[in-house]
Amino acid sequence: MTGRYSDQDVEHYDRPRRRTRPRTKERPVYDDAEDAVVVTVDRGRFTLLLDDRTVMAMKARPLGRKGVVVGDRVRVVGDTSGRDGSLARIVEVSPRTTVLRRSAEDDADAVERVIVANADQLVVVTALADPEPQPRLIDRALVAAYDAGLQPLLCLTKSDLADPDTLLSTYRSLGVPWLVTHKGGDLTELRGRLRGRTSVLLGSSGVGKSTLVNALVPDADRDVGHVNAVTGRGRHTSTSAYLLELPHDPGEERAWIVDTPGIRSFGLAHVQPEQLIEAFPDLDEMTEDCPRGCTHGEDEPECGLDEAVRTGQADPDRVESFRRLLAARSEPLY
Numbered sequence: 001m002t003g004r005y006s007d008q009d010v011e012h013y014d015r016p017r018r019r020t021r022p023r024t025k026e027r028p029v030y031d032d033a034e035d036a037v038v039v040t041v042d043r044g045r046f047t048l049l050l051d052d053r054t055v056m057a058m059k060a061r062p063l064g065r066k067g068v069v070v071g072d073r074v075r076v077v078g079d080t081s082g083r084d085g086s087l088a089r090i091v092e093v094s095p096r097t098t099v100l101r102r103s104a105e106d107d108a109d110a111v112e113r114v115i116v117a118n119a120d121q122l123v124v125v126t127a128l129a130d131p132e133p134q135p136r137l138i139d140r141a142l143v144a145a146y147d148a149g150l151q152p153l154l155c156l157t158k159s160d161l162a163d164p165d166t167l168l169s170t171y172r173s174l175g176v177p178w179l180v181t182h183k184g185g186d187l188t189e190l191r192g193r194l195r196g197r198t199s200v201l202l203g204s205s206g207v208g209k210s211t212l213v214n215a216l217v218p219d220a221d222r223d224v225g226h227v228n229a230v231t232g233r234g235r236h237t238s239t240s241a242y243l244l245e246l247p248h249d250p251g252e253e254r255a256w257i258v259d260t261p262g263i264r265s266f267g268l269a270h271v272q273p274e275q276l277i278e279a280f281p282d283l284d285e286m287t288e289d290c291p292r293g294c295t296h297g298e299d300e301p302e303c304g305l306d307e308a309v310r311t312g313q314a315d316p317d318r319v320e321s322f323r324r325l326l327a328a329r330s331e332p333l334y
């Protein structure tokens with residue numbers, strides 16, 4: 001029997017028996033499927049965490065072109081043993097609570113892709129010095145966070161080299177939470193912020209993100225390519241997003257981080273002003289009388305935000321910062 005035929009046999013075997021189990025909304029099609037979460041994606045192969053074991057899987061044919069991304073909760077059938085060479089099949093993707101997206105950088109038509117599903121927080125890792133902070137990159141990351149409905153957190157590294165005040169003054173009026181850290185420093189506060197959540201870590205090279213990930217998940221060894229403690233197998237590098245669980249004491253809330261490759265690839269062309277301003281309900285309220293199609297930018301002739309600043313209802317710094325984020329959507333990256 002050729003591989004092709006046996007593939008089809010497996011397909012047949014797993015296909016729901018239509019006569020006995022009609023496809024209805026009330027009844028799951030795959031009663032025997034198991035729940036898992038997507039840890040990473042590599043060339044059409046998915047690494048899943050199922051209970052405490054790592055399972056490799058592919059998409060089942062009925063999913064078609066439907067995307068499956070890191071953080072997705074999925075249902076799998078087939079060989080879920082996790083043994084070497086085993087391959088399970090993803091038959092369902094659960095509805096996502098959040099989606100972190102990016103657009104293709106060079107495409108004004110905003111071909112967007114979901115990078116991470118079901119995260120709650122976006123941790124923007126930035127060095128206070130060496131390399132110098134890049135506020136434009138931070139702004140873009142914040143836009144991505146607000147658009148996705150993720151809580152942003154500024155994690156300022158190398159606090160032994162520079163004071164955070166100057167940088168923070170840029171973000172104070174937006175109310176972005178922040179913390180400082182340095183190599184070998186105490187990570188209690190950061191761990192506290194990660195507890196009970198799934199947090200995406202973003203940061204460009206040299207800011208100390210890998211150091212941070214390795215300190216948070218000591219067995220991860222993201223960069224050196226050792227066998228991973230969570231997945232128990234394989235070399236992996238920082239080229240694709242990767243879900244890792246922080247070690248936790250019994251009874252302690254679990255914490256997950258998604259380590260991502262470079263921040264520079266974050267195209268934002270898909271982000272609409274209406275979505276962005278929803279992250280700032282106080283400002284959103286002041287745009288009710290804006291003319292149709294108002295983008296709330298500083299060049300808009302009759303934007304309610306200007307009126308709100310004039311009448312003292314809105315903090316001018318906050319409006320200005322919001323507009324800086326708005327403009328950051330369409331700025332070139334370099």
Ligand code: ZN
Pocket residue numbers: 287290291294295296297300302303304305
């Ligand atoms: Zn407006």
